[in-house]
Amino acid sequence: MGVTAVMAGSAESASRGRDARKGLALAAPALLWTLAFFALPSGAIAVWSLFRREGAELVTTPGLDNYRRFLDQESFRLGLLNSVEVTLTVTVLAVLLAFPLAHAIATRIRPERQRLWLMAAVLPFWTSYVVRSYAWLLVLAPEGVVNGTLMTLGLIEEPLALSFNRGATITGFVHFSVMLCTLTIYASLVRIDPKLGLAAADLGANRWQVFTRITLPLAAPGIAAGAFLTIVITIGDYITPQILGGNTELLMPQIILLQINRRADIPMAAALSMILMLMVTIAYLALARWLTGRRR
Amino acid sequence: MSAAALRQHATTGLILGPLLLFVYLPVAVLVLFSFHEGSVPVPPFEGPSLEWYREMLDDERITDATWNSAIVGLLSSALATLLATLAAWGLARHRVPGRRLLEGLLFMPLAVSYLVIGVGLLVAFSAVGIEKSLVAVGIGHVVLNLPLAFAVVYGQFDPEQARLEQAARDLGASEPQVFLRVTVPLLRPAILGAFLLSLTFSWDEFVVAFLLSAFDPTLPVVIWGMLRTGLNPQTNAAGTLVFLVSVVAGIVFELAVWRRGRRERLG
Incomplete structure (x- = not known):
């Protein structure tokens, strides 16, 4: 395997990296939107389910009270x-x-x-x-x-x-x-x-x-x-x-x-x-x- | 017609008839009694009369809500379609590592009930101080429609289309020519379809709009409020309006996808 082949290989991997970055950049807005307004809120549900309400207070010490109820x-x-x-x-x-x-x-x-x-x-x-x-x-x-x-x-x-x-x-x-x-x-x-x-x-x-x-x-x-x-x-x-x-x-x-x-x-x-x-x-x-x- | 063919038709009718009756009955009753003359939409039918449509157009709650629904629907569908098209392009035409995982993330909201998505946004928005508003509803509708729009457009980026683009390149077309003369015409029905599908889902959506709107309700939320007064021909009229808009968008969507299907068969 000669130097040219190695160079061609690295050029190919560089262009492949560029291609991947281009693809990711195009998909990024949709992915970020889904993360921000779907994945994060879903996580928030999981976290909030461990809080509990006492009277008008929100108690943020995590616990399984709601699930017990x-x-x-x-x-x-x-x-x-x-x-x-x-x-x-x-x-x-x-x-x-x-x-x-x-x-x-x-x-x-x-x-x-x-x-x-x-x-x-x-x-x-x-x-x-x-x-x-x-x-x-x-x-x-x-x-x-x-x-x-x-x-x-x-x-x-x-x-x-x-x-x-x-x-x-x-x-x-x-x-x-x-x-x-x-x-x-x-x-x-x-x-x-x-x-x-x-x-x-x-x-x-x-x-x-x-x-x-x-x-x-x-x-x-x-x-x-x-x-x-x-x-x-x-x-x-x-x-x-x-x-x-x-x-x-x-x-x-x-x-x-x-x-x-x-x-x-x-x-x-x-x-x-x-x-x-x-x-x-x-x-x-x-x-x-x-x-x-x-x-x- | 031979006896066998006749029997064949009769069996088809026996299967399809009752099922189609079941599917159409409520809609037929809804539309028919929106033209009812009396004040309760129950048989026997009296009329026809356009009184309840006039009443509906005079009702500011309904006209305001129609505008709210139209604005949220158009803007959120446009945004969902744009994001979906870019994502479909990026994931279908470029070698992105972890593509399956990213597709999975984009499709994920389809597997979660609207109610849960709405509760999640309610919790998250109140935690970071975003007020209940039409904008909040619009953000939610983009979340609901993004996976659908993505599915419709992504399906169009098949290997067949890549081959056609390559063929155009081989025949000497420049990149802009390939894009304008091959890619866009092939994608147009899918993009239109994604937009219309999003539009009908946003226009019809209740629970996210109910949870995230405050003083500017959308049409389904207002109709929901009207239901508390029981059966009322004005509700029939408003319901018929909602149905009509959805059906027109639905039919155009079907035709857009249909034309594509026919071309595929011919091609």
Whole structure:
């Protein structure tokens, strides 16, 4: 190896360093913004969750008091339990409803029209979640469209209790999540080569086997992505249970905002936010494990 | 039409019909009863009437909030799109060490609920003395939209585009020519898409705006306040306005991405 090669090597590494610096400089504003207004505030939540409020005072000696209170007080524990139950129900229902919708669009509609159908199927996705929950109230309220129609038809005498309960909260959540999961599942399904199914059928697989052995495994990433986004959104949403759920039971986000607005107890709100993030992390790990388990 | 094809169509309709009814029912009811004549938006429908739209336009809370939402939405989306495009450019076209880690950091806010991001900003801002204001809301909206905008633009910087740029160079194009005639036209739909996606999410966003605004609420926050009075056709009218703006932005977004998809198939 001669001197020229060494020089060329160092020139190359110098230009590579320059290239890396250029790339970093371009990415820096976005990275700094995310650090300053996302990572630091997240750290602040972790720190504040160790403080506690006594009367109007903020006690900044770190301790686990808020977490102990969470474990001791039934109302907090119940809030988490409600949130987990609602989130799991919503996720399962959303995937079960979104799959046939996405599958029908991906397999039963002509390819050049699929995009249009998909757009049509998820158009209400673009409604604000405040407006969407209010819209469901119009449908489910005691004097709302469903009860009004059923009563006019003479099918019921008294309005059914469709709103201000857990069922209404779940309906509102599922409505949004179905559209979200339809998008992610469709994205997986449309990439499946139809020849795979035909080949399996040639080799003697029946339709059920083609579905469970080919379609479902290849759609798994879309299902997992949709389920994860559904979980993040459902477990952290305050509006839907507040508008549709009535005051029969509280979910975690409602309890968190209660701490902020009514009790001005930011440390407790921070501790509850940490617990919410923990739940999302668990969901992420579970879904990631399910995916890698499937691939094997 | 053969019997088999007919049965095929019937099955498709049986699957799609009920699901589409479920998806569209609330929105249809919302829009229909914004034209209701009576003072409670419940059946039977009377009208149509534009009374509640007139009432809405006369309501300063709503018109002020619409401006606030528009300003926050436009500025925060523009900033999020700019930061996202620069970052996508830097990470896709340059060899940055630890690229995976940096991507992970940029995507991270997607995995955290808006409520938690809002609580974090509330804690951090009060600790350093930043007042609740529209600016605070805008900062929060950039945080929410940056990962989405980054995902949309970053996806466009695929190897295919790098090959096209290289091909232009090989055919004798200068760097500015490559940039103006190849890179920008290929990126334009993605940048527009990122901007529109951010715009609809900011326009619709409630909890961060609720936690970080004081005397200048955005439209979703005002609509939330209106809900305390129960079912009211004026809320329907305001909701329809919000929906209409989002849908238009959503459709243009879809078309921008769609055109890109079609070109990819043709190319």
